[in-house]
Amino acid sequence: MANHWKQKGMTTSHSPAKILDLLEAFRRSKVMFAAVEIGLFERKPETETEVRLAEACVSLDLLNPDFSPTPDAARYLKRNSPDSLVGYIDFSNRALWKLWGDLEGAVREGTHRWTASGTLFSNFYETDDDMREYLSGLHGFGRISSPLVASAFDLSRFKTLVDLGGATGHLTMAIKQQHPDMRAILFDLPRVMGFAKTIASGIEFAEGDFFADPFPSADLYAVARILHDWTEEKIHKLLEKIYQALPSGGALLIAEKLMDDDHGGPIGAHMQSLNMLVCAEGRERSLPEYETLLRAAGFNQIQAKRTGSLVDAILAEKP
Numbered sequence: 001m002a003n004h005w006k007q008k009g010m011t012t013s014h015s016p017a018k019i020l021d022l023l024e025a026f027r028r029s030k031v032m033f034a035a036v037e038i039g040l041f042e043r044k045p046e047t048e049t050e051v052r053l054a055e056a057c058v059s060l061d062l063l064n065p066d067f068s069p070t071p072d073a074a075r076y077l078k079r080n081s082p083d084s085l086v087g088y089i090d091f092s093n094r095a096l097w098k099l100w101g102d103l104e105g106a107v108r109e110g111t112h113r114w115t116a117s118g119t120l121f122s123n124f125y126e127t128d129d130d131m132r133e134y135l136s137g138l139h140g141f142g143r144i145s146s147p148l149v150a151s152a153f154d155l156s157r158f159k160t161l162v163d164l165g166g167a168t169g170h171l172t173m174a175i176k177q178q179h180p181d182m183r184a185i186l187f188d189l190p191r192v193m194g195f196a197k198t199i200a201s202g203i204e205f206a207e208g209d210f211f212a213d214p215f216p217s218a219d220l221y222a223v224a225r226i227l228h229d230w231t232e233e234k235i236h237k238l239l240e241k242i243y244q245a246l247p248s249g250g251a252l253l254i255a256e257k258l259m260d261d262d263h264g265g266p267i268g269a270h271m272q273s274l275n276m277l278v279c280a281e282g283r284e285r286s287l288p289e290y291e292t293l294l295r296a297a298g299f300n301q302i303q304a305k306r307t308g309s310l311v312d313a314i315l316a317e318k319p
């Protein structure tokens with residue numbers, strides 16, 4: 001879009017290009033969501049309005065001029081592709097779209113936009129289909145970032161991993177793949193286990209509530225995209241519980257998108273932080289902010305690695 005305005009000779013030191021681009025950005029997202037929902041990456045358009053949507057997808061380089069999917073779309077926007085991101089697109093279209101629709105309300109009131117009562121995850125998992133959609137979405141993200149998180153540090157000295165809130169086990173499996181002798185246990189809510197077992201393989205499963213139930217013993221715990229969900233009070237509780245469960249020399253692996261220390265970026269971390277505002281209780285943090293939380297629980301020797309992907313990695317050791 002910015003180039004479009006430059007080509008038209010409209011770029012001045014006060015160019016409207018950035019504002020006009022942001023004005024339109026949500027329409028481009030919605031075109032992709034609607035095309036996925038209608039099935040335009042699985043079949044050709046059939047009606048005049050489907051053709052109009054398909055032509056917009058051609059302009060976005062998601063479909064070729066003959067309406068076949070481009071290579072990126074074939075890999076990420078087809079339902080049955082192993083790398084499919086359709087789960088998270090469906091979740092964004094069905095749920096996040098409405099929650100973000102009242103971002104200003106979330107900012108004013110400081111609370112998420114789910115309206116039903118119950119626990120936070122009873123909103124994400126209102127129906128079993130909703131749960132599968134959300135978890136499939138995270139699985140698609142995890143296939144991109146978990147191998148990078150798993151290789152961010154030398155984990156070879158650890159004997160047993162428990163991936164707390166591990167969902168479909170993408171991180172558990174990525175670590176197990178790199179360390180075949182390590183015992184790798186996926187821990188999540190009982191409701192998630194049935195679906196996780198249809199996706200994950202080569203690992204063990206344990207069900208429970210990480211706030212209320214004891215954890216399986218381990219010398220390495222992982223929390224991927226967990227801490228950003230919750231209030232500071234709940235994070236303290238969880239980190240202290242993990243610290244107590246670890247032996248001396250054990251460690252906690254965290255996967256979250258890191259904010260710059262001065263919160264100047266990256267944009268993805270800010271978008272994720274606002275996403276946490278509209279659909280969860282937490283926010284994204286910088287490394288110094290995570291260090292403060294970790295040191296308060298007793299951890300020292302904290303290292304971080306920016307993966308350049310969807311989430312970064314932190315390793316915090318128990319002395």
Ligand code: SAM
Nearest residue numbers: 121138165166167188189208209210211224225
């Ligand atoms: N770690 C996964 C990832 O990186 O894709 C999933 C992250 S998702 C944001 C949060 C996960 O925590 C979900 O799988 C959810 O079922 C799980 N979860 C939420 N509350 C939990 C609880 N009280 N005990 C155990 N797991 C919980």
